[in-house]
Amino acid sequence: MNTIEVENLTKRFGKFTAVDHINFEVKQGEIFGFLGANGAGKSTTIRMLCGLLSSSEGTARVGGFDINKDPNSVKESIGYMSQKFSLYEDLTVTENIEFFGKVYGLSDSDLNERKNWVLDIANLHGREHSITQTLSGGWKQRLALGCAVLHRPRIIFLDEPTSGVDPVMRRKFWELINDLSAEGVTVLVTTHFLEEAEYCNDIILINAGKIIAAGSPKELKQNYIKHPILEVQCSDVVDAMEKIETQPWAVETSIFGTSIHVNVEDEEKARVKIKELLSGAKINLIAIERITPSLEDVFIYLLDQQGGEK
Ligand SMILES: Nc1ncnc2c1ncn2[C@@H]1O[C@H](COP(=O)(O)OP(=O)(O)OP(=O)(O)O)[C@@H](O)[C@H]1O
Ligand SMILES: [Mg+2]
Numbered sequence: 001m002n003t004i005e006v007e008n009l010t011k012r013f014g015k016f017t018a019v020d021h022i023n024f025e026v027k028q029g030e031i032f033g034f035l036g037a038n039g040a041g042k043s044t045t046i047r048m049l050c051g052l053l054s055s056s057e058g059t060a061r062v063g064g065f066d067i068n069k070d071p072n073s074v075k076e077s078i079g080y081m082s083q084k085f086s087l088y089e090d091l092t093v094t095e096n097i098e099f100f101g102k103v104y105g106l107s108d109s110d111l112n113e114r115k116n117w118v119l120d121i122a123n124l125h126g127r128e129h130s131i132t133q134t135l136s137g138g139w140k141q142r143l144a145l146g147c148a149v150l151h152r153p154r155i156i157f158l159d160e161p162t163s164g165v166d167p168v169m170r171r172k173f174w175e176l177i178n179d180l181s182a183e184g185v186t187v188l189v190t191t192h193f194l195e196e197a198e199y200c201n202d203i204i205l206i207n208a209g210k211i212i213a214a215g216s217p218k219e220l221k222q223n224y225i226k227h228p229i230l231e232v233q234c235s236d237v238v239d240a241m242e243k244i245e246t247q248p249w250a251v252e253t254s255i256f257g258t259s260i261h262v263n264v265e266d267e268e269k270a271r272v273k274i275k276e277l278l279s280g281a282k283i284n285l286i287a288i289e290r291i292t293p294s295l296e297d298v299f300i301y302l303l304d305q306q307g308g309e310k
Pocket of ligand 1: 013018036037038039040041042043044045083
């Protein structure tokens with residue numbers, strides 16, 4: 001059983017509820033995205049699912065084992081890459097791998113074979129004797145992932161594995177995650193990069209400890225973005241946003257970098273209105289384009305509805 005089943009899982013710290021009766025299931029071999037703003041309850045949930053923290057209410061089965069009744073069996077079945085950096089900075093790459101191999105109780109021959117495997121998958125050949133501290137962020141994360149899967153767990157939990165990693169390295173990291181999933185490994189991953197969430201088979205969005213949306217990236221876009229989205233590029237986005245968001249035809253308006261996304265009921269009518277409005281305000285309009293919604297559009301919409309902040 002390589003699945004995760006979560007039932008009414010709840011964690012209270014004193015009177016504060018960090019995780020509030022959440023329910024979800026992760027199928028074998030699935031890449032499952034666990035998303036939410038800072039403090040939403042992602043790491044707390046992961047620590048419970050890894051058998052490191054008991055729940056206040058509800059429970060979960062990970063690999064068939066109950067997290068409260070049998071946390072040790074849970075720990076033996078999983079790999080965990082924590083949000084805080086988990087490697088020893090003053091050891092070399094090889095020494096870190098050996099250390100974790102011993103923690104997992106691997107035999108010398110298994111460890112030797114796995115060491116090479118980790119160097120392969122993390123593409124760290126040639127860096128075996130580098131002191132971990134001297135590796136750049138991306139290399140460190142790859143080594144941390146390698147160490148987390150050293151014992152070939154069938155279920156892995158990755159808590160923000162790509163924070164501080166450049167886009168090229170992030171892509172490589174996701175290739176590695178995809179390879180593991182193709183081998184049947186179940187992956188639960190948190191990220192603040194919504195373009196990464198597009199790679200997940202299923203996603204849940206958690207806000208203040210509660211699940212507020214769940215589904216595949218495609219389902220989330222279809223279910224929550226009912227109106228066309230226009231991307232408006234213009235000379236002064238802040239001013240333009242203030243003008244547009246008060247208009248009755250603008251369902252939802254948000255700034256995306258140097259442009260504005262406007263959710264509208266009637267595309268043609270909105271195009272005319274935007275042109276009129278900006279020209280009246282002496283704002284130089286560069287382009288209006290209909291765009292395919294991204295997960296960022298979905299989440300901004302959902303978090304706005306909650307009155308929360310992204
Ligand atoms: N041991 C603890 N005692 C008290 N409060 C805690 C404890 N651990 C976490 N919290 C609180 O629980 C809430 C959820 O924290 P958590 O670390 O799970 O969030 P997160 O979704 O992982 O956020 P981030 O994206 O910043 O990593 C936060 O308000 C946090 O301050
Ligand atoms: Mg966290």
